[in-house]
Amino acid sequence: MINRPSLRTAVLAAALISLLPAAAIAQEQESSAGAAATSRHSKATTKEAAAKILYPKATRAEPKTGDSKLQDKLIRLNQQIDAKKDDDALVSAEAILADSKANNSDRALAAYYAGFAVMDKTGGNRNQAIVYFQRALSENALPNNVHYAVMLNLAQMQINEQRYADALATAQRFLSETQSDDVNAYAVVGNAQYRLQHYPEAAEALKKVLTGNSADVNNDNVVQMLIDCYQQMKQPAQAAALAEQLAAKSPNDKNVQMLVANIYAGAGQPDKASAIFASLRSKGLLTESKDYESSYRLLYQIGGRPQDIVALINEGLDKKILSPSADAYSLLGQSYYDLHQMPQAIAAWEKGAPLADDGEIYLNLAKVDGQNGQSAAAKTAARQAIAKGVDHPGEAWLEIARAESAQGNKPAMVAAYREAAKDPQTRSQANKLLQQSGAK
Secondary structure, eight states, X not given: OOOOOOOOOOOOOOOOOOOOOHHHXXXXXXXXXXXXXXXXXXXXXXXXXXXXXXXXXXXXXXXXXXXXXXHHHHHHHHHHHHTTOHHHHHHHHHHHHHOTTOOHHHHHHHHHHHHHHHHHSTTOOXXXXXXXXXHHHHHTXXXXXXXXXXXXXXXXXXXXXXXXXXXXXXXXXXXXXXXXXXXXXXXXXXXXXXXXXXXXXXXXXXXXXXXXXXXXXXHHHHHHXXXXXXXXXXXXXXXXXXXXXXXXXXXXXXXXXXXXXXXXXXXXXXXXXXXXXXXXXXXXXXXXXXXXXHHHHHHHHHOSOHHHHHHHHHHHHHTTOSOOOHHHHHHHHHHXXXXXXXXXXXXXXXXXXXXXXSSHHHHHHHHHHHHTTOHHHHHHHHHHHHHHOOSOHHHHHHHHHHHHHHTTOHHHHHHHHXXXXXXXXXXXXXXXXXXHHTOO
């Protein structure tokens, strides 16, 4: 039996939800934060900030603003932030945080501005910014509008840094304390739950994101995560229904179309999967090696399409788009073999075997050469298979034994059968053949 190639199907890699720029929140909330700490904001600005309550159902009471003994330092820090003097701002912020005369409001504002200074710096350390924003929240002295904007921004930054459990906790706290239905918060919850492989919980949050339809969230990414949740939960019908919507929206997006095709294939709808593949190919959308790789893997997954696989792989190689690889040549050879085109199968495997990390393709060559009476070639290929390593070396030793028998070398045949008997996979067959050969 020819060893069929082992191909990993394409795995969905959903992108991260967009991180809201910290600077945007800084600009939106600057008047409110500044009014609480400095005297340079006008009464009109203060009234305007106070009038727009972003979280009217918040369980947290608005903190009372007391007199600050560090007003001049806070004004200077604010000016440094405005002038984008980030290093100076960080020095000023640290001085305020260490000042024994600072109250909670002073420290909260210093940490708040320090976080933005870090983010504004080229190559800013997000983890350092996260520490500052956590400090700003822990002081519990910022106005609600700012406090919860920082909390949401923090959750998004934690997602970006792959701190999924932290991001989930922060976003859930935001939703609980604000009692809001903020889509951006549900996007963080859904993303974090998805990354933590809590698929039912992720699906619930992601559905709320789609219902909210926020311009701040990439809905295509959300849909792809939701589709994968349904697949992980063994709900192919729901996954396929969402996939159809995604495909209709992006008919010329090859990545989306490949995703949908894989879903159809996994849902037992090979005809729909094949139709998508044919459409992509006819539109000339297979322009990268990975496109051809995804396509031939999809065809292999569908099954029963050796002729199409042969045409596809040869097209990619002829166009010099598909990178020559053991994977491609292994499947090309297998497809030729399934079509009973042995010379072409051998030619493909001869190209793929030296590129492979193991000796499985050499083992296929040995079997085909042996079937075609090419005993010398079969023996050579079998030894190459053993040298590179195969899952069941006994199969290679059986091919060597048959080749030695065809060449009339009984001692070498017996020695090969004995080697095959060492492999549990071929032990019974090898011992039976040894007995038939009359070996002692």
